[in-house]
Every structure is written in C-alpha cells, then in structure tokens.
C-alpha cells in the first residue's frame with residue numbers, strides 16, 4: 082500500500098499560552114510543511130494513534146487499546162466538537178485482524194476523543210471531517226500501563242492489517258516526548274479529582290471544563306516562568322527517542338520498563354507509545370526514512386515538541402527534506 086507517516090506532539094496550550102512569536106511562527110511553519118506534505122500525498126485513509134486525557138476514557142472501563150468505529154470530539158480546550166469521519170468498515174477489519182494476530186484491543190461505537198486526536202487532524206487537514214479516519218486510542222496516562230513494547234506489537238499488527246489495502250494510507254502518531262503536564266493520577270489525586278477520573282468525569286458542564294482548563298493554563302504559565310515544581314523537559318532523552326525511531330531501532334526504547342519513561346521524560350512521556358505504534362506500522366511496510374524532523378522544548382506548551390515525517394525508503398526520491406529545531 083502507498084503509506085506515509087506524520088508523528089507530532091500536541092498540546093492543549095497551543096493558542097492559550099503561546100511561546101514567543103518567533104517560536105510560534107517556527108512551529109506554524111513546520112506544521113504548514115507537514116500539511117503540504119499530506120496534501121501532496123493525498124491520503125485516502127488516516128490511521129491515527131493517540132491518547133486521551135480523561136475526556137473520553139475513564140476508570141469505569143479503561144482499555145489499553147481501543148479502536149473507534151465511530152468517534153466524536155468532546156471539544157476540550159476550545160477545539161471543535163463534532164463527529165469524525167470514521168471509516169467504520171476499515172475499523173472493524175483492522176480490529177478483527179489485530180485481534181486475530183493476538184493483540185487484544187477494545188472496539189467502540191461511541192468513542193469520545195479529545196485534543197490528542199483533534200489537534201493533529203486540525204494541524205494536517207483543518208477540519209474534523211476532511212478525511213476518512215480510523216482512530217486508535219492508546220492509554221498513556223491511566224495506570225496501570227502495560228509495557229511500551231505492547232504498543233509496538235499493536236502498531237505492527239495494524240501495519241500487517243493494512244498491508245493489502247491499496248489505498249494511500251497516512252499513519253499518524255499524536256503525543257509528546259518528554260513532558261509532565263498536570264494530568265491527574267489515580268494514585269495521588271484528591272478525592273474530588275478521583276471522582277472525575279471515574280465515569281462521572283464524562284460530559285462536564287461548561288463551567289467545570291473551564292475551571293479545569295484554566296488550571297492547566299495557569300500551571301503552564303507558572304512552569305514557563307520557572308515558578309512551579311514540575312519536572313524539566315529532557316532534550317537529551319527526546320533526542321535518544323527520536324534517533325531510535327528514525328533508525329528503526331525500537332529496542333532502544335521499548336525494552337525499558339515504564340519507570341524509565343517516567344524518570345527520563347515525565348509521566349506523559351508515555352504518550353510516545355502512539356509514535357512507537359505508528360512507526361511500527363510503517364516499518365511493517367519495509368525500510369523507511371525520516372524525511373523531516375523538528376524538535377524544540379517549549380515550556381509554555383509543557384512539551385518537548387516534535388513533528389516528524391517519514392515514508393518508505395523507496396519513496397525518498399520524491400521527498401521534501403528538511404531538519405529544523407534545536408536538537409537533531
């Protein structure tokens with residue numbers, strides 16, 4: 082199948098707590114390049130791996146992986162609400178194949194998604210409905226998490242499921258590198274927050290959502306000003322991860338235990354599982370090459386922010402090649 086990959090960080094703070102104009106423009110340029118690449122590739126199907134942040138998935142039933150046969154954006158952080166254009170038949174086919182290959186995943190006919198899915202869609206397509214999509218949720222925040230290697234197994238199985246599909250397929254991974262924004266954790270959350278991590282967190286009122294989101298913005302401002310006791314970003318670790326994914330050396334990442342990710346990259350570094358899955362799906366189609374790689378630590382967004390584009394090595398001759406950012 083003709084295939085390409087875009088993996089990108091997301092951050093709910095984009096537009097709400099921006100870095101300098103220079104850095105904002107730099108990122109805008111990188112995302113414009115990614116959008117131009119995608120426009121040229123003209124995908125007929127997007128398969129997106131992304132996490133959730135207690136907007137769609139709660140502790141009433143928290144699967145490690147879930148494929149959406151229909152999906153709806155909850156509209157967090159000012160993003161649009163509405164249905165995604167899910168390719169239901171493809172979702173069931175991929176789900177059945179992945180299960181047959183021995184990777185367990187749930188299926189949802191009513192998947193609620195947040196900025197984890199919505200931002201990359203908007204970065205690359207401007208709207209929620211521009212392109213048929215199969216959304217695949219990977220739990221990256223709600224402990225206990227399985228080993229990172231399992232997200233590689235998921236990605237490999239999805240890649241195998243797609244191998245005979247003749248459509249142009251864009252694989253997308255959505256999540257940060259090192260980062261530790263204030264996403265609550267069951268282990269140490271206050272009782273009223275624990276309530277929110279259970280089913281009762283679903284469909285908050287406008288006021289409840291605004292209060293919660295204001296807290297995140299306030300925390301990011303304090304973090305960027307050096308005031309808060311949050312974990313620093315880790316560009317060295319981010320480079321290791323980007324190098325490993327660029328070279329296809331997955332073992333450098335997935336053979337580590339979950340504590341390594343938290344120690345090196347903070348709790349939300351588990352979001353890199355979405356990239357691991359997307360890259361593993363790509364690697365199943367043969368050798369690949371990263372064509373473009375951007376990285377910059379952006380504290381205002383609580384993110385080691387990166388965007389990469391990769392294609393099968395055979396497609397490289399047609400590539401736009403660029404490397405931007407501060408760490409390569």
Ligand SMILES: O=C(O)CCC(=O)/C=C/C=C(\O)C(=O)O
Pocket residue numbers: 091092093134256257260262263264265293294297349352382383384
């Ligand atoms: O909104 C909340 O309840 C907690 C804050 C939150 O979800 C932050 C998410 C940040 C990212 O998605 C990220 O940096 O990857």
Ligand SMILES: [Fe+2]
Pocket residue numbers: 091132134197256257349352
């Ligand atoms: Fe996130």
